[in-house]
Amino acid sequence: MSYTSNRTLLEKADLALADLTAGGGILLPAQAQKFMRLLIKQSVLMQLATVVPMASPKHQLSKIKFGSRILRPGQEATALAVADRARPDLSFLELDARLFKAEVHLSDEVLEDNIERGELRQTILEMIAEAAGRDMEEVILNGDTASADPFLATMDGLLKQATSHVVDAAGVAINKNLLRDMLKSLPSEYLRDKKQMAFLTSVDAELDYRNTLADRATVGGDRFIEEDTPALYSGVPVKPVPLFPENLGAANNRTVALLCNPKNVHVGIWRQIRLESFRDVSAGVLRVVATLRFDAKFAEEPGVAKLINIQL
Numbered sequence: 277m278s279y280t281s282n283r284t285l286l287e288k289a290d291l292a293l294a295d296l297t298a299g300g301g302i303l304l305p306a307q308a309q310k311f312m313r314l315l316i317k318q319s320v321l322m323q324l325a326t327v328v329p330m331a332s333p334k335h336q337l338s339k340i341k342f343g344s345r346i347l348r349p350g351q352e353a354t355a356l357a358v359a360d361r362a363r364p365d366l367s368f369l370e371l372d373a374r375l376f377k378a379e380v381h382l383s384d385e386v387l388e389d390n391i392e393r394g395e396l397r398q399t400i401l402e403m404i405a406e407a408a409g410r411d412m413e414e415v416i417l418n419g420d421t422a423s424a425d426p427f428l429a430t431m432d433g434l435l436k437q438a439t440s441h442v443v444d445a446a447g448v449a450i451n452k453n454l455l456r457d458m459l460k461s462l463p464s465e466y467l468r469d470k471k472q473m474a475f476l477t478s479v480d481a482e483l484d485y486r487n488t489l490a491d492r493a494t495v496g497g498d499r500f501i502e503e504d505t506p507a508l509y510s511g512v513p514v515k516p517v518p519l520f521p522e523n524l525g526a527a528n529n530r531t532v533a534l535l536c537n538p539k540n541v542h543v544g545i546w547r548q549i550r551l552e553s554f555r556d557v558s559a560g561v562l563r564v565v566a567t568l569r570f571d572a573k574f575a576e577e578p579g580v581a582k583l584i585n586i587q588l
Contacts, residue, residue, distance in 0.1 A: 416572040433572070455509040458533070466579040481516075543570060
């Protein structure tokens, strides 16, 4: 291919990027929505959670529930006394989006190959979303403001946030008794619909539990070895999440697990996602910088149990 045709293709690439980087780089609403869908697709956790597009960096979600008995003995044609009237518990969940940036380098060769197929815009969105979705899941789970890792220190993740109901496995591999203890640690009000709940843990921990089910010398036990049969305890699925840590503890061989309704996890993403680009001519590279803000919190933290010190 001649220098002239290469130059023409790169000029077309710059024009193709103009749609993504116009208006100061802020994606149009339809583009931002598509980018969010790509982010969610790349994250196991976010596919299970409640993802909230945020109209501003701070977003409040109203919570309302009746936490105690509302029925009283009634009498015909008689209103309840003032003291017997029920009032809902009102509170708010505030999502405070934290700032993150990503820089992606696209070589001229990549641009040439993709502009010829008319897929440059899709390539850029998918490349950034694939990596960003993975990294979002890591900090959403493992974030800790006390961490020595600047990335993880940006925010407290779900594992740090879960504090109300903690069960200690004390160095034992995950098993039915530990899962039972997690269920029993939760207030009964959160167990009324167990079908909506899930045990979330690391890939290796799920494999260990699956192996205990396979130890049964039955046809059902064989299925857990031969097939990708969902592993359950008391009707609640045990779901592996790839970015759960597997290097905790002094020997770097322990993990954790969460029990909750995954929809209890709220991930807020600010809709003003920014993409900016510039060309490094000498290196033959186009640099695309993505800026996004997000936060993650439990809507009802008392409805979460955490199992710590699981041996792998």
